[in-house]
Amino acid sequence: MNIRSVVSVVDDDESVRESLPDLLMELGYAPRAFSSAEEFLASDSLSETKCLILDIAMPGMTGPNLHGELKRRRAKIPIIFITAQRDEAVRSRAIEEGAVDCLFKPFSDTALIVALNAAFKAQ
Numbered sequence: 086m087n088i089r090s091v092v093s094v095v096d097d098d099e100s101v102r103e104s105l106p107d108l109l110m111e112l113g114y115a116p117r118a119f120s121s122a123e124e125f126l127a128s129d130s131l132s133e134t135k136c137l138i139l140d141i142a143m144p145g146m147t148g149p150n151l152h153g154e155l156k157r158r159r160a161k162i163p164i165i166f167i168t169a170q171r172d173e174a175v176r177s178r179a180i181e182e183g184a185v186d187c188l189f190k191p192f193s194d195t196a197l198i199v200a201l202n203a204a205f206k207a208q
Contacts, residue, residue, distance in 0.1 A: 090205070091133040093117045095125045095151065096140040096167065101190075105138065108194060112201070122146035126154065134162050136204045138197075141168040141175060141187075152182060163204035167192065 092114040094105045099120075106116035117134070119125040123146055125137075137155075141148040148166055155162060166179045166187040179187040185207055186200040 089113065089115045090135040091115045091117060091130060092136045092138060092201070093119060093125060093130050093134040094138045095119045095122055095143075095148070096138075097121060097143040098140065101140070101167070108197070112198065114201075122148070122151035122154075125151065131160065135208070136185075136201060137162050137164045139164050139166055141166050141179065142170065149179070149182065152179075152184065156183070161208075163207050165197075165200045165204055 092109050094102060094109070094116060096102055096105075097120055102118040102120060106118050109116035117128070117130045119128065121143060125131065139148040139151060146154070152164055164184045166184050167190055168175060168187065169190045171189050176187040176189070185204040188196055188200060
């Protein structure tokens with residue numbers, strides 16, 4: 086793990102945008118939080134982001150839509166999807182599409198650490 090690597094969190098849930106960056110900071114990352122996929126795409130953080138923690142279901146552009154847009158732009162950012170939908174089909178599809186992992190909310194710190202380690206090994 087590269088200490089202070091930028092990990093961006095895109096989630097429309099304010100509680101996730103407040104709590105997850107705190108944990109990421111404790112783990113040695115430089116977190117950035119965005120309330121929508123559109124906000125992330127319009128930000129300067131797109132080029133700095135080394136890993137993206139991305140909610141699947143959001144108003145407007147969904148997580149999978151953003152994943153597709155990043156692929157179209159040839160942005161090779163490892164993605165960890167997070168979702169409140171406890172649906173194995175959703176999880177399997179996300180991983181088949183190239184996500185590092187798909188965690189069901191609420192997820193443990195350990196599950197997130199394992200996914201982050203996998204994301205940074207994938208680079």
